[in-house]
Amino acid sequence: DGGITQSPKYLFRKEGQNVTLSCEQNLNHDAMYWYRQDPGQGLRLIYYSQIVNDFQKGDIAEGYSVSREKKESFPLTVTSAQKNPTAFYLCASSLSGPYNEQFFGPGTRLTVL
Amino acid sequence: KNEVEQSPQNLTAQEGEFITINCSYSVGISALHWLQQHPGGGIVSLFMLSSGKKKHGRLIATINIQEKHSSLHITASHPRDSAVYICAVRNTGNQFYFGTGTSLTVIP
Numbered sequence: 001d002g003g004i005t006q007s008p009k010y011l012f013r014k015e016g017q018n019v020t021l022s023c024e025q026n027l028n029h030d031a032m033y034w035y036r037q038d039p040g041q042g043l044r045l046i047y048y049s050q051i052v053n054d055f056q057k058g059d060i061a062e063g064y065s066v067s068r069e070k071k072e073s074f075p076l077t078v079t080s081a082q083k084n085p086t087a088f089y090l091c092a093s094s095l096s097g098p099y100n101e102q103f104f105g106p107g108t109r110l111t112v113l
Numbered sequence: 114k115n116e117v118e119q120s121p122q123n124l125t126a127q128e129g130e131f132i133t134i135n136c137s138y139s140v141g142i143s144a145l146h147w148l149q150q151h152p153g154g155g156i157v158s159l160f161m162l163s164s165g166k167k168k169h170g171r172l173i174a175t176i177n178i179q180e181k182h183s184s185l186h187i188t189a190s191h192p193r194d195s196a197v198y199i200c201a202v203r204n205t206g207n208q209f210y211f212g213t214g215t216s217l218t219v220i221p
Contacts, residue, residue, distance in 0.1 A: 042210075043201075045208065045209065050207075058208075090154075092156075098203055098205070098207060099144055102201075104155065
């Protein structure tokens with residue numbers, strides 16, 4: 001089955017530790033995105049990548065880093081510099097071009113203790 | 114100010130009622146999307162619109178480009194329609210902007 005997967009579903013980390021969230025897709029999509037969702041707010045873009053080995057900062061990139069070494073994979077690292085990392089993180093992918101919908105992964109809920 | 118505004122924020126309906134959720138946006142767009150988020154957090158795409166109207170089962174989505182407004186209608190609502198409905202727009206620079214969502218509860 002084609003789809004987009006994120007792991008793990010729940011993640012707990014101690015303050016000050018870096019943590020990497022996984023996102024994999026087998027839809028052959030060029031574009032991949034990372035969003036953060038907080039209660040009462042819309043999804044906010046952290047990073048996006050339109051092609052392998054290239055990515056751009058979104059609206060709230062500070063304290064996060066990404067890589068895009070393979071078309072299928074777009075991992076997100078939440079660094080210790082991120083002041084308030086506890087949130088729900090969603091990965092998405094789409095074909096390039098303005099008239100293509102995004103497909104979302106199931107999300108990872110990160111809690112920093 | 115958010116680029117995408119939705120109303121209402123919360124909506125409770127009796128099973129069978131006709132439901133309307135509204136979305137207004139302030140940026141130039143290439144397409145508008147309606148998404149559904151279930152309590153577990155997963156998001157599915159319901160519609161993508163660049164003009165006119167689309168229908169899928171009991172769901173209807175309309176868009177008025179001149180007024181920068183879209184509506185999502187649910188006919189004969191059912192408890193399984195209970196979810197958060199999110200309006201999102203893709204601007205001409207290929208970035209997505211999301212509304213804060215409308216939380217719908219349909220009571221049997």
